[in-house]
Amino acid sequence: MFVGEYIGKNHEFAKNESDVHQIDLHFLCEIERARPPAEIKGPDNTQVGIEWVDMERLPMAPLYPKYLRTKIPDFLAEVRGKLYMGDIN
Numbered sequence: 001m002f003v004g005e006y007i008g009k010n011h012e013f014a015k016n017e018s019d020v021h022q023i024d025l026h027f028l029c030e031i032e033r034a035r036p037p038a039e040i041k042g043p044d045n046t047q048v049g050i051e052w053v054d055m056e057r058l059p060m061a062p063l064y065p066k067y068l069r070t071k072i073p074d075f076l077a078e079v080r081g082k083l084y085m086g087d088i089n
Contacts, residue, residue: 001027001028001072001075002024002026002068002071002075003023003024003026004023004024004026004065004067005022005087005088006021006065006087006088007020007021007087008020010087024065026068028075055072055073055076058072058073065088066088067088
Protein backbone atom coordinates (compact mmCIF):
# COMPACT_ATOMS: atom_id res chain seq x y z
CA MET A 1 0.00 0.00 0.00
CA PHE A 2 2.52 2.58 1.16
CA VAL A 3 6.22 3.20 1.54
CA GLY A 4 7.13 5.87 4.08
CA GLU A 5 10.38 7.13 5.48
CA TYR A 6 11.22 8.71 8.80
CA ILE A 7 14.39 10.78 8.72
CA GLY A 8 14.97 11.69 12.35
CA LYS A 9 16.92 14.89 11.78
CA ASN A 10 13.85 16.39 10.05
CA HIS A 11 11.34 15.93 12.90
CA GLU A 12 10.56 16.92 16.48
CA PHE A 13 12.92 14.38 18.05
CA ALA A 14 15.89 15.51 15.92
CA LYS A 15 18.03 16.20 19.00
CA ASN A 16 17.87 12.52 20.02
CA GLU A 17 17.19 10.85 16.66
CA SER A 18 19.30 12.77 14.16
CA ASP A 19 20.96 9.54 12.99
CA VAL A 20 17.69 7.58 12.61
CA HIS A 21 16.50 6.67 9.13
CA GLN A 22 13.57 4.29 9.11
CA ILE A 23 11.71 2.88 6.11
CA ASP A 24 8.14 1.69 6.69
CA LEU A 25 6.48 -0.76 4.32
CA HIS A 26 2.71 -1.12 4.69
CA PHE A 27 0.85 -4.00 3.06
CA LEU A 28 -2.82 -4.69 2.37
CA CYS A 29 -3.68 -8.24 3.42
CA GLU A 30 -6.81 -10.35 3.44
CA ILE A 31 -7.71 -13.33 5.64
CA GLU A 32 -8.43 -16.57 3.83
CA ARG A 33 -11.84 -17.62 5.07
CA ALA A 34 -11.20 -21.30 4.25
CA ARG A 35 -8.60 -21.47 7.02
CA PRO A 36 -9.21 -20.96 10.71
CA PRO A 37 -7.90 -17.57 11.88
CA ALA A 38 -4.32 -17.66 13.11
CA GLU A 39 -3.76 -17.08 16.78
CA ILE A 40 -2.63 -13.53 17.47
CA LYS A 41 0.49 -13.74 19.54
CA GLY A 42 1.45 -11.05 22.02
CA PRO A 43 3.42 -7.98 21.00
CA ASP A 44 7.12 -8.23 20.30
CA ASN A 45 9.53 -6.55 22.72
CA THR A 46 9.28 -3.15 20.99
CA GLN A 47 5.47 -3.00 20.75
CA VAL A 48 3.10 -1.49 23.29
CA GLY A 49 0.18 -3.74 22.31
CA ILE A 50 -2.08 -5.14 19.61
CA GLU A 51 -5.59 -3.89 18.95
CA TRP A 52 -8.19 -4.27 16.20
CA VAL A 53 -9.56 -0.81 15.42
CA ASP A 54 -12.82 -0.09 13.60
CA MET A 55 -12.35 2.18 10.60
CA GLU A 56 -14.59 4.82 12.22
CA ARG A 57 -12.15 5.09 15.16
CA LEU A 58 -9.00 5.13 13.04
CA PRO A 59 -8.60 8.96 12.94
CA MET A 60 -8.41 9.02 16.78
CA ALA A 61 -6.42 5.81 17.25
CA PRO A 62 -2.88 5.89 18.67
CA LEU A 63 -1.49 4.77 15.32
CA TYR A 64 2.00 5.65 14.19
CA PRO A 65 3.20 6.82 11.80
CA LYS A 66 0.37 9.35 12.15
CA TYR A 67 -0.21 9.73 8.41
CA LEU A 68 -1.75 6.24 8.35
CA ARG A 69 -4.82 7.59 10.19
CA THR A 70 -5.94 9.36 7.03
CA LYS A 71 -4.09 7.51 4.28
CA ILE A 72 -5.53 4.05 5.03
CA PRO A 73 -9.17 5.19 4.62
CA ASP A 74 -8.25 7.25 1.53
CA PHE A 75 -6.48 4.27 0.00
CA LEU A 76 -9.34 1.87 0.70
CA ALA A 77 -11.94 4.33 -0.59
CA GLU A 78 -10.39 5.36 -3.89
CA VAL A 79 -6.67 5.37 -4.50
CA ARG A 80 -5.74 1.66 -4.68
CA GLY A 81 -2.22 2.15 -5.90
CA LYS A 82 1.34 2.16 -4.69
CA LEU A 83 2.17 5.40 -2.95
CA TYR A 84 5.51 6.74 -1.79
CA MET A 85 4.69 8.90 1.20
CA GLY A 86 8.11 10.57 1.49
CA ASP A 87 9.74 11.73 4.71
CA ILE A 88 6.80 11.83 7.07
CA ASN A 89 6.19 11.78 10.81
